[in-house]
Amino acid sequence: MSQSLLSHRVLAIEPSPSIAANALVTQLRGEGRDIVNFTIGEPDLDTPRHILEAAQQAMFSGETHYTGTPGTPALLKAIVQKLARDNGLSYRDDEVIAGCGGKHIIYHALAATLNPGDEVIVHTPYWVSYPDIARLNEATPVIIPGDESNGFKLLPQALEQAITPRTKWVILNTPNNPSGAVYSEAELQALADVLRQHPQVLIMSDEIYEHFVYGSARHVSFVAAAADLQARTLIVNGASKGYAMTGWRLGFAAGPRWLIAAMGKLLSQTTTCPSSVSQAAAVAAFAGDQAPIAQMRELYVERRRRMLELLADIPGIGCTPPDGAFYVFANVSGLIGKVTPDAQRLESDGDVVAYFLREGGVATVAGSAYGLSPYVRLSFASAMEVIEEGCRRLRRACQALR
Structure with a gap:
């Protein structure tokens, strides 16, 4: 009875695998349980x-009321300034909008534009929510399989083959969650060359991990690579x-005025508007001292180095070093077919994740959640001692397989 009362939209999706x-x-x-x-x-x-301190000042000065739906004038100005400073982009205040996190922004962008029968192109490995947000808005996600051999990047010819007259959106994510792939300017321009031939297609560029890139990646x-789009x-x-403001729930979008107005x-x-206190905090984040970002990046550089070093010593696990974000998307094909100490055969990356949790006390996320198997995603947004202990446990668990 209860299932019959639910909408077909909700029944068509699963809870977010990473949240679960x-x-x-x-x-x-x-x-x-002791879990890493x-x-x-x-x-x-x-x-x-x-x-x-900016949030505290806002609270004590009475900034605890509704704001305009797009965001406060101060926040919109800070976003525009951030886009100019960090990305070399020119936007007006009415071409940006704030929401309750990036996921909230993505949902409302798709809800404002999609109709039944529309298609949304997503490349694997993808952030877990892209396909389901498309489904929630009665569109069809069109999945392009990724390939580790080219760094998990979407190639122009694959994009061209996936576009149809029903394509409404192409979603790009750089730096990528979960692979850490970072697209170069030339690679973005090659994708733009394809998209210029299809004027009905909108482009969503998810750049939430922009501040965390490593080595020679940039x-x-x-939009900086394809200003005409x-x-x-x-x-x-x-x-x-x-x-480091996940709990504040403050995301934003920059785009054409007609789309920003529709989202508004x-x-x-x-939601009427994002939290007024979170908006005040975000003004300080985007327009204030940027030194903490560099400090965080340096921590991730060392954590990434250490996790890759430790994973390289684990039998059955292979890694393409991530150029961005804070995840390793590890290849576990070498573990498929192995037998656990309790005589269970590992048939999938889901089995590997379950084994790591059961045998090693290490929680990871299966690559199938991101549309590509057999992989597991491991976050290095943890203290060094946590990374070292987790990798020791993974090594013991893998050595116990036969």
Whole structure:
């Protein structure tokens, strides 16, 4: 009876796999289990102090009321300044909008534009929610399989083959979650060459991990690489990752005025506006001292180096070093077919994840959640001692297989 009362939209999707994995860690720890958590998709670091002080000042000065739906004038100005400073992009205040996190922004962008029968192109490995948000808005996700041999990147010929007259959106994510792939300017321009031939297609460029790139990699915004496509590109970003502000729930979008206005109409009927206190904090994040970002990046550089070093010594696991974000998307094909100490055969990356949790007390997320198997995602947004202990446990668990 209860299922019959639910909408077909809700029945067509599953809970977010990464959120579910982290919730399981919380549950097991509550039961007394000692779990190393590599599922977490957020910085383990505290929000920088100057941002906290801005929020405190806002609260005590009475900034605790509704704001305009797109965001406060101060926040919109800070976003415009951030896009100019960090990305070399020119936007007006009415071409940007704030929401309750990047996921919130993505949902409202798709809800404002999709109709039944529309298609949304997504390349694997993808952030877990892209396909389901498309389904929630009665569109069809068109999945392009990724390939580790080219760094998990979408190739122009694959994009061209996937576009149909029903294509409404192409979603790009650089730096990528979960693979850490970072597209160069030339690679973005090659994708833009394809998209110029299809003027009905909108481009969503999810750049939430822009501040965390490593080695010789450099983040380039899609609009910086293809300025002529700015009129049909929506940049998605926010405070969550770069400023260690996941719990503040503050994301933003930059795009054409007609789309920003449509999203604003929807937001006025759903959440009215983001938290006024979070907006004040985000002004300090985007327009204030940027030194904490560099400090966080240096921590991730060392954590990434150490995790890759330790994983390289684990039999059955292979890694393409990530150029960005804070995840390793590890290849576990060498573990498929192995038999566990309790005589269970590992048939999939889901089995591998279950074994790591059961045998090693290490929580990871299966590559199938991101549309590509056999892989597991491991976050290095954890303290060095956590990374070292987790990798020791993984090594013992893999050595126990036969």
